[in-house]
Amino acid sequence: MQDRNHLARVTTTHQVHIIENGLIDIPMLQVLKPDGTLHEQAEEPEITQEVACKIYDTMEYIRILDERMIGAQRQGRISFYLASTGEEAAAVGSAAALQPQDMIMSQYREQGALAYRGYTTAQFMNQMFSNEKDPNKGRQMPIHYGDKALNFMTISSPLGTQIPQAAGYAYGQKMAGLDAVTICYFGEGAASEGDFHAGLNMAAVLHCPAIFFCRNNGYAISTPAEEQFAGDGIASRGLGYGVKTIRVDGNDPLAVYAATLKARELALSERCPILIEAMTYRLAAHSTSDDPTGYRSRDEEDKWRLKDPIQRMAKWLQHKGWFDEAANKALIDESRQAVLSALKEAEKIPVNPIDDMVTDVYDKVPPHLQYQMDELKAHIEKYPQAYPKTAGRNK
Template identity: 85%
Template sequence: MQDRNHLARVSTTHQVNIIENGLIDIPMLQILKPDGSLHEQAVEPDISEQTARKIYDTMEYTRVLDERMIGAQRQGRISFYLASTGEEAAVVASAAALSDQDMIMSQYREQGALAYRGYTTQQFMNQMFSNEKDPNKGRQMPIHYGDKELNFMTISSPLGTQIPQASGYAYGQKMAGKDAITICYFGEGAASEGDFHAGLNMAAVLHCPVIFFCRNNGYAISTPAEEQFAGDGIASRGLGYGVKTIRVDGNDPLAVFAATQHARKLALDEKCPVLIEAMTYRLAAHSTSDDPTGYRSRDEEDKWRAKDPILRMAKWMKQKGWFDEEANKKLIESSRQAVLSALKEAEKVAINPIEDIVNDVYSEVPWHLQEQLENLKSHIRLYPQMYPKTSGRVK
């Protein structure tokens, strides 16, 4: 029988030893230089032209979607939006390394992963406009996507709650004997939540096949990383919990793809968790409610624009003979027109009946919720000018 005495695994010393952060050097995997060429000792991952094109096209599409929807929010057409500008490679290239059967649990900046799996422009719009075609029935804020068929768990606002949920879901996958894992995305700010520590510890102890994918983009809203923690990023925490750990250049699509491929194989073959820390940068504001000029400089942003993951991959694809400049311009324009068309169509669709606020929870609506609903209806009938979109839906 295995010796369960934890002291049996501990070495001894007879002098005071102070273990410092600097004693552990966690390297960052980087395959592509900013100019798109391979590092001398780098090994290009096994990636087909078809997959590379799909990764690139999805990154371009996501950037177009972000630009259009920020504009729509500024025009008052939607209430809220979160862009992933600068972080597209971390999200899209990691999603490309997964199986379609793998579960994705997202934080809120992973629209690129959903787009890679086939979520349509019209589906994005229906959710953000909370119309009758929105599967959430208008009960979620914009960008809280979810799709059962695409194995993409619905997003929720509380920060970090998806981390222990991912451990539990992956444990269920293992117990059911499924040939699938769970990937859980979050930012370095969410790693300060208690759920991060509970989730990693649970996954390590129960040997859950889960990838914890941290987008370390430098800021938790306005708080820079150096004011969040004193340790060596998030990767060092994985080692502390006994989790296999990889640090990767999050602006290098090939490195992200290779790291996630390797992590998935480890998680599946060894039934264990893997932590990936993707070092990247949020070029956009945290959300449409944020103004980054108040806490960082334009010079800082410009240094990271030179590391744009989309440009880096385009340069690599040109060297491979896989990139056509004119075709790419047409792709971008086509994406812009598709987003604009879907946006106009979605905002014309009626919103959900107000009764949907209390439906789908109980088999019969309880009296107190029914009473609140009637009070709300009365309020809307009394002030219809304040509810131009709902006044016609209230009976």
């Protein structure tokens, strides 16, 4: 029988020994310098031209999508949006290292991972406009995507709920003997939620093949990292829970790709969780409801613009002879036009019938909800000028 004596691994000392925060130096993996050249001590990960160019193209596309949709929100065409400007490498580089059967559990700044898997511009737009083609039937606010076919779990607004869910899903993958992992994205602010601690502890104890991917972008909305925690980032917490941990430059697409490849390999071969802390920076506002000028300086932002992951990747592709300036410009123009056309098309599609709030949720609509629905329809009929013409329509 296995010896379960938890003191067996403990080293004995005979003097007071204080473990200080700086005792363990957790290094950050970096493959590319900010200027796009390879570090002298670094090795390029095994990556094909096709995958490298797809990573770059997806990051470029997401930045265009973000710019257009922020503009659409400012025009009142959608209610809310979250951009990933400056953080594209974290989502796209990691998604590129996964396999299609791997489950993605996202927070709300990983649209790049979804796009890399093939989510179309029309699908993005239909969700954000909550129209009849939105698979969520308008029950979610914008940017709360989900796609069963792409193994992308639907996003929920409460912070951190996906973390223990990812541990449980990965445990199920292990029990089923699947060649698959679950990756779970979240920000360093969400790591302050109790769900983070419960999820990592559960994954460590149950040996779940999960990759917990933390985007440490410096701010939890307006709260800087140094006011959130005194420890050495989020990576040190993984060590505390007995979770293998990698810290990576989140603005370096190749480093993120290499780290996630290794994490997936270990998660499957050793049936264990891995924590990746990607050190990055949110150049955009937290959301369209936020004004970052109130809590950070333009000088700070400008310093991080020099580490732009898209420019970094472009310069490396140029060094490799894999970058065509004319073709890239044509792709950018095409993407801008595609986003604009899909936006105009999606906003013309009628919204979902109001009954969808309660139908196909229950086998039979409960009386109290039916009563509320009848009251709502009567209210809309009494004040039609205050609501869209389609608001009260039936199926």
